[in-house]
Amino acid sequence: MGFCPQKYVLFLNLLYLCSVNIQSAMTFRKILKKLANRYVIATVAFLLVILFFDQFNIRKQIALHRELKEQEAEIEHLETHIARYQDSLKMVTEDKEGMEQIAREKYYMKRDNEVVYKISDEE
Numbered sequence: 001m002g003f004c005p006q007k008y009v010l011f012l013n014l015l016y017l018c019s020v021n022i023q024s025a026m027t028f029r030k031i032l033k034k035l036a037n038r039y040v041i042a043t044v045a046f047l048l049v050i051l052f053f054d055q056f057n058i059r060k061q062i063a064l065h066r067e068l069k070e071q072e073a074e075i076e077h078l079e080t081h082i083a084r085y086q087d088s089l090k091m092v093t094e095d096k097e098g099m100e101q102i103a104r105e106k107y108y109m110k111r112d113n114e115v116v117y118k119i120s121d122e123e
Contacts, residue, residue: 034040051058091098103109110116 088102092102093099104116108116108118
């Protein structure tokens with residue numbers, strides 16, 4: 001049985017792979033040692049409690065933010081309605097012709113010698 005270069009190269013490659021795995025395990029152990037620090041553990045525990053278990057956790061904050069956006073949209077919608085109704089109120093109180101127009105269109109009022117016909121768009 002003589003010297004076989006292929007087996008020698010395979011042995012060296014295997015030895016190299018084992019040394020790389022040992023080195024990566026050493027760095028992983030160093031990282032674990034640093035993470036095992038009591039200040040890191042306390043900080044991580046504090047963040048977990050604040051983010052997930054507190055009264056105002058992250059899920060509740062997202063829901064409150066969504067509700068706030070909905071309320072702001074509703075406020076904007078109602079402000080446009082208020083502005084429109086204020087214009088109508090101004091037209092009714094200041095302008096006699098405007099008051100008559102609103103009374104005829106909205107409440108179907110008429111003068112004594114008139115007949116009002118309601119035409120609908122329904123088929």
